[in-house]
Amino acid sequence: xxxxxxxxxxxxxxxxxxxxxxxxxxxxxxxxxxxxxxxxxxxxxxxxxxxxxxxxxxxxxxxxxxxxxxxxxxxxxxxxxxxxxxxxxxxxxxxxxxxxxxxxxxxxxxxxxxxxxx
Amino acid sequence: xxxxxxxxxxxxxxxxxxxxxxxxxxxxxxxxxxxxxxxxxxxxxxxxxxxxxxxxxxxxxxxxxxxxxxxxxxxxxxxxxxxxxxxxxxxxxxxxxxxxxxxxxxxxxxxxxxxxxx
DNA sequence: ACTATCCACAACCATATGGTAGTGGATTCC
DNA sequence: GGAATCCACTACCATATGGTTGTGGATAGT
Numbered sequence: 001x002x003x004x005x006x007x008x009x010x011x012x013x014x015x016x017x018x019x020x021x022x023x024x025x026x027x028x029x030x031x032x033x034x035x036x037x038x039x040x041x042x043x044x045x046x047x048x049x050x051x052x053x054x055x056x057x058x059x060x061x062x063x064x065x066x067x068x069x070x071x072x073x074x075x076x077x078x079x080x081x082x083x084x085x086x087x088x089x090x091x092x093x094x095x096x097x098x099x100x101x102x103x104x105x106x107x108x109x110x111x112x113x114x115x116x117x118x
Numbered sequence: 119x120x121x122x123x124x125x126x127x128x129x130x131x132x133x134x135x136x137x138x139x140x141x142x143x144x145x146x147x148x149x150x151x152x153x154x155x156x157x158x159x160x161x162x163x164x165x166x167x168x169x170x171x172x173x174x175x176x177x178x179x180x181x182x183x184x185x186x187x188x189x190x191x192x193x194x195x196x197x198x199x200x201x202x203x204x205x206x207x208x209x210x211x212x213x214x215x216x217x218x219x220x221x222x223x224x225x226x227x228x229x230x231x232x233x234x235x236x
Numbered sequence: 237a238c239t240a241t242c243c244a245c246a247a248c249c250a251t252a253t254g255g256t257a258g259t260g261g262a263t264t265c266c
Numbered sequence: 267g268g269a270a271t272c273c274a275c276t277a278c279c280a281t282a283t284g285g286t287t288g289t290g291g292a293t294a295g296t
Contacts, residue, residue, distance in 0.1 A: 129252095159254095166254080166255085170253090183264075184262055184263035185263090
């Protein structure tokens with residue numbers, strides 16, 4: 001694996017448990033134990049999830065006695081925001097044009113078979 | 119796997135090839151062949167990557183003759199932006215506080231061993 | 237000192253993914 | 267019609283990940 005920092009960040013964010021942990025940590029630091037309780041997962045699994053967040057540099061872990069306190073790194077979230085915002089001009093100027101494109105594609109016999117079921 | 123729409127989106131974004139494809143598509147729709155050329159990957163692999171992007175609803179694929187034209191869905195990127203921006207208040211009010219927190223953690227004997235090597 | 241609590245480490249399993257190679261169906265060009 | 271192009275489908279492989287169970291080391295409470 002290359003040292004794809006942004007990729008590691010997105011991979012860490014792809015799991016709903018880890019995103020819920022991020023939301024929890026956005027309201028303040030918490031111990032591993034405190035993070036385990038609301039999620040109905042084993043302590044070992046929570047530790048694994050935290051390890052992914054730490055590896056992605058989204059969370060900082062620090063020992064305090066027998067506890068490990070997890071803290072959310074604000075910059076990590078900002079990196080994601082920056083990535084998305086770099087396409088802001090694209091999506092803003094596309095919202096009206098896309099309508100036309102979709103109509104064109106439907107005329108061209110869309111080969112998409114599976115329903116997405118929004 | 120639950121129908122974790124946002125998770126599927128983040129997973130799709132975790133690969134650098136797919137992010138490069140997104141950047142390419144942000145400059146306009148392209149056929150699978152056109153997407154294959156700049157990436158030095160097999161056509162089959164590009165098709166797989168496109169399939170992930172389509173599954174995440176980031177890209178729309180439409181057949182036009184023997185070609186498949188891929189179009190970037192602007193909303194998909196906006197969803198990511200919205201997620202990150204929902205933490206904007208957290209990171210903005212945390213940037214100064216984090217400095218204090220880090221100092222506290224260092225006092226508390228950080229158990230982190232491995233260097234991250236930024 | 238003894239025990240309970242907090243946490244990490246290891247082994248193990250099933251599945252998804254990045255990647256390869258081979259092949260075959262459509263469509264376009266000649 | 268025949269050949270070349272565009273693309274998808276399949277089988278296959280190695281690795282990463284989500285998850286389990288078991289265990290053991292530290293630290294805190296008594």
